[in-house]
Amino acid sequence: MMPESTSDWATSRVFAICHGCDWRYLVPADAVPTRCPHCASPDIELLAPGTAQFRHTAPPESVVPFAAGAEVVSRQVVAFAEEIPYPPKDLSPEALVGRVQRLFVPMWLVDTEAESLWRAEVGFNYEVVSHRERYVDGGGWHTQEVRENRVRWEPRVGRLVRHYDNIAAPALTSYQALERVLGGYDLRAAVRYDPAVLADALVRVPDRAPEAAWADVQVGVRQRAQDECREAVGADHVQDFRWSPSYSGSNWTLSLLPIYVTHYRDDEGVAQRILLNGQTGRLYGVKRGSAARAQRRALTIGAVALVIFVLSLMVALLGLLLPPLLIVGVLGAVLALLIGAGALIPIGRVALFNRRQRNIPVEV
Ligand SMILES: [Zn+2]
CATH class of the missing domain: 1.20.58 (Methane Monooxygenase Hydroxylase; Chain G, domain 1)
Known part of the structure; x- marks a missing residue:
């Protein structure tokens, strides 16, 4: 059942396309941005709900809230500017904090059932104690105890029928590039979707369909299955894990991740974009001296x-x-x-x- 608070998702937001960069958003109906936060183009077209492009717009399941506040943004901008010789006048913490836009990017969360036979090599740690005789000048023979850690490997087979919840997979084709410059997110901090958490933030619409993201989901499920098998047999290591799962009952929802977007203008008046991870405050931007x-x-x-x-x-x-x-x-x-x-x-x-x-x- 859909929670009451999500019912305004489709009515309170409108679908927007930026014709400057082709980014697609859901924006608050009462706070449509005049410029695209990505390319600063004013050429933003609004589409009514129900149009063909209005896909994947079910309410998100969860939201990772903004944790880095204005003082973190300000501090990061100061540190960023200090690395630039003769930073442009426009690159001031006040200006950048003043024009910050809050943006959420989507991440698929998948629940699925997996069933498979599996085989793997599991490893158990053990310690070997041996004694070495050593001759010391003037002191005669001494016995020295030597402890060594080794791993005993054993083959194991089993059958696994499991339900997996919230396997994450990027819902944007550019997510990996974004993660490279902004770092990842701790999804454990996610809270259940509530319109109040989003407030006036923009939300990017997925451009990576579930079919394309499925390969990432399988990698995530496999990793969890491998860890579980290791735990089930009480082993310390696992290698050469093999299985051929059949999946059923997959359910796709979205989680939203927070980003601050702001910019400064360089000498030529070109807007240079600055992004910050809304959870950790990690900053990415192109540095231009004046x-x-x-x-x-x-x-x-x-x-x-x-x-x-x-x-x-x-x-x-x-x-x-x-x-x-x-x-x-x-x-x-x-x-x-x-x-x-x-x-x-x-x-x-x-x-x-x-x-x-x-x-x-x-x-x-
Ligand atoms: Zn744009």
């Missing part, structure tokens, strides 16, 4: 060098009257030239940094 800020710094240093150079020339001219001043003037001019050359460093640093960052994949 060439404009580096140029301003270079101009300041150049101006200082010019002033020193002009003063040095004047001192050198005075050297015609008072010879020791000539040395001071020449040294000052050399110093000014060195500082002038140093003015190029900020520009070079930012250019090199930004070029290296281009190699990092942006699309997740």
Whole structure:
């Protein structure tokens, strides 16, 4: 039976497609975003419930709530900006926290029945105690006890009929890329779906059908079955686990995982996306230094060098009257030239940094 609180799932949310990047969402009917959190495009089309694209929109079974708060986002952004030489002015914790959007990505949860004969090698730990004789100069023979850990392997066969609950499998084709940059989620923290947990957050619609995710489910079930067989025979290890299960009664539901999405604008006004794992606070974003800020710094240093150079020339001219001043003037001019050359460093640093960052994949 569907809980009462989920009945507004289809009516309180509308299906939205971003024509900039083809991301599909369920958005709150009363808080439709003006820009896509993924590509910042304003070209978002809303579809009414019941249209063909409105698939997999049964209410989720569970939701992993946001655990990282605004202070974590702020701290992470500060640490992120510190790794960038001359970060753009727009990259401030206040600006980024202010434009945070909360997003949930879907994960399939599968309950299924598996039945199979199995065979495996199971291993039991045991300890071997032996004695070694050692001759010590001046002390004669000594006996030394030596303990070694070994594993005894035995073949086992059995039959297994089991019901497995909540085997997780990605419901987005990009999930693996996302997990690589944001890390995984602890699904044990999930709570039963309640509209209040989602509030104004956007929800991504699965783009990976159950047929495509089934292979991942089988891997998950196999891992659990293998662990159970090891436990059932009281073994410490298992290897070469073989089975050929038949599955029945599979039931697919969704769990939702939290992500913060925000962005900053670089020198060219391009929105650079920043994502944070809503549970752990782990941040991912493309780092872009500000060439404009580096140029301003270079101009300041150049101006200082010019002033020193002009003063040095004047001192050198005075050297015609008072010879020791000539040395001071020449040294000052050399110093000014060195500082002038140093003015190029900020520009070079930012250019090199930004070029290296281009190699990092942006699309997740
Ligand atoms: Zn988009």
